[in-house]
Amino acid sequence: MPFIKTLLPATIVALVVMACGESTPHTTTTAETPKEVSSTDSADAMKLAMQMIKSWKTLDQAILAAQPQMEDVSGADVSIGAAWLALWGVENLRWSELQGIQETKYGLVMKDSDAHRGKRLCVKGNVIEIALDRTVSDQKIFLGGMYSGAGNIYRFIAVQSTGEIMQDSPARFCGIVTGQQHYENSIGGVAHAVQLVGMFDLPENRMN
DSSP: OOOSGGGHHHHHHHHHHHHTTOOOTTOOSSTTSOSOOOHHHHHHHHHHHHHHHHTOOSHHHHHHHHGGGOOOEETTOOOHHHHHHHHHHHHHOOHHHHHTSOBOOHHHHHHOGGGTTTOEEEEEEEEEEEEEOOSSTTSOOEEEEEEETTOOEEEEEEOSOOTTOOTTOEEEEEEEEEEEEEEEOTTSSEEEEEEEEEEEOOHHHHTO
16 A cells, blocks of 8 residues: 555645645545656655644644645545555654544535535444555554444544554444545546545554
């Protein structure tokens, strides 16, 4: 599942636009991506992005900075804003701070995702899949999916501890809404999910 590597060209676009003082609430990772980006440009863009991310001191600051780059995605894509928030959350996301964010609901996000990005959503259900993303070797970021008892689907980007959670595990996850994710399912249809960046409700995560 691609995470950072596929975002680097789009990250360059976002950083260039931000440097010009413009706002792009719906920067995409497809149409606006340059066709060719050198490895040097990619490395420089990643370095600039990490410098920016490390400057955020609180979750509120991180959400405010990343939210304009959050968007609905298709397939296995991750929006720039979701990636930035996850990279910040690896070292900085705290359970107590997460619980202080305004809460929303699955139906409200599916009704109007723009109005609910940056809000908190917690779900209790079963894990469909979970796997370590290896595109950033020094960061522990897990991508996966869950479904609730109501049959709603959630795609998560999990930071901090995942404990013994694996496929088919019952779990509770709390995260920041970054938008909707639409992807082809195993029976040939299209699944519709809420995408979240956050952490699992585990004792070791509650301690931070």
